Amino acid sequence: MFKAVLIEKDEQGYRAALKQVDESVLPEGDVTVKVSHSTLNYKDGLAISGKSPVVRQFPMIPGIDLVGEVTECTSGKFNVGDKVLLNGFGVGEVHCGGLGEVARLKSEWLIPLPAGFTPAQAMAIGTAGYTAMLCVMALEKQGVKPEDGTVLVTGANGGVGSFAIALLAKLGYTVAASTGRVNEADYLKKLGASEIIDRATLSEKGRPLGKEIWAGAVDTVGSQTLANVCSQIKYGGAVAACGLAGGFDLPATVMPFILRGVTLAGVDSVMRSLEDRQQAWTRLAELVDASVLDSIAVTIPLEDAIETANGLLEGKVRGRVVVEI
Numbered sequence: 620m621f622k623a624v625l626i627e628k629d630e631q632g633y634r635a636a637l638k639q640v641d642e643s644v645l646p647e648g649d650v651t652v653k654v655s656h657s658t659l660n661y662k663d664g665l666a667i668s669g670k671s672p673v674v675r676q677f678p679m680i681p682g683i684d685l686v687g688e689v690t691e692c693t694s695g696k697f698n699v700g701d702k703v704l705l706n707g708f709g710v711g712e713v714h715c716g717g718l719g720e721v722a723r724l725k726s727e728w729l730i731p732l733p734a735g736f737t738p739a740q741a742m743a744i745g746t747a748g749y750t751a752m753l754c755v756m757a758l759e760k761q762g763v764k765p766e767d768g769t770v771l772v773t774g775a776n777g778g779v780g781s782f783a784i785a786l787l788a789k790l791g792y793t794v795a796a797s798t799g800r801v802n803e804a805d806y807l808k809k810l811g812a813s814e815i816i817d818r819a820t821l822s823e824k825g826r827p828l829g830k831e832i833w834a835g836a837v838d839t840v841g842s843q844t845l846a847n848v849c850s851q852i853k854y855g856g857a858v859a860a861c862g863l864a865g866g867f868d869l870p871a872t873v874m875p876f877i878l879r880g881v882t883l884a885g886v887d888s889v890m891r892s893l894e895d896r897q898q899a900w901t902r903l904a905e906l907v908d909a910s911v912l913d914s915i916a917v918t919i920p921l922e923d924a925i926e927t928a929n930g931l932l933e934g935k936v937r938g939r940v941v942v943e944i
């Protein structure tokens with residue numbers, strides 16, 4: 620038996636509770652991990668609350684990120700005692716995840732805990748920080764350079780947004796932060812934002828082609844916000860789109876793409892190749908200072924995970940949440 624958050628769905632409805640669960644709930648896998656830390660991402664909030672059909676197998680232990688120590692591995696890829704990291708691959712959605720003391724996984728999903736990070740620091744970054752890095756890499760691939768102008772980050776106080784600001788600033792970009800919590804301006808400026816924008820200015824229907832303002836953007840919000848952001852990108856610029864915190868629709872026109880050569884680069888972290896993951900984590904180790912992690916992340920015990928996950932969806936959580944298992 621071990622302690623875990625368990626999501627169940629049956630005739631009594633959809634519910635999440637902290638429970639002692641039997642190892643038999645764990646799926647098949649060639650590696651067993653004693654989990655030390657996990658996190659709460661937006662997707663974990665959706666899974667725990669049941670607000671979106673993220674979980675597709677029941678009972679389910681949520682948690683799309685985890686760090687822990689290998690206790691058994693039959694594939695030969697890892698030794699007992701190795702510290703490993705997992706982000707995504709459907710874990711916490713269709714395969715039991717990190718919000719429990721034990722996880723059974725496929726060894727091809729794991730990478731060694733990146734050198735330079737403690738387990739708690741790797742989880743302070745988690746899928747949010749790793750996705751922010753992938754977004755920055757997508758802008759770099761499209762040729763967006765610091766000297767081209769300001770880069771906009773939407774959903775700035777969220778996990779992805781906070782890391783996108785810190786990473787872009789560290790790389791020398793001038794960063795504008797769009798947020799519904801302008802009272803958090805000091806936090807956003809400390810991360811590296813030089814301009815704060817009220818997100819309400821981007822959430823109403825705008826013109827197909829707006830004023831050319833941004834050299835690039837990292838968008839975590841989607842919907843009308845993403846449409847407006849695309850319409851404000853300078854000639855030849857790019858938007859890395861990874862999120863749907865404001866909605867999954869995209870009420871846009873083709874005008875920015877066909878008249879200004881704007882690129883809309885989609886970013887997925889879940890099924891990303893191991894090579895891209897290693898590259899992103901290597902860059903994160905180079906770029907993220909411990910002091911940034913201290914200002915972005917708070918740590919909670921597993922006992923508080925369900926309540927905090929619900930608060931995250933209500934926009935009450937700033938930055939990142941590390942869960943100590």
Ligand code: NDP
Nearest residue numbers: 661750774775776777778779798799862863864865887888
């Ligand atoms: P968080 O909950 O930490 O942050 C989301 C932020 O979005 C909030 O803090 C808020 O920022 C803003 N926001 C929330 N609701 C709205 C709204 N209705 N309209 C406009 N802005 C809103 O989530 P994460 O940072 O973990 O994830 C952000 C998004 O990215 C999510 O949609 C998530 O699903 C997606 N994601 C996608 C990944 C991928 O692989 N493609 C990987 C990771 C995340 P503020 O208060 O500053 O306005």
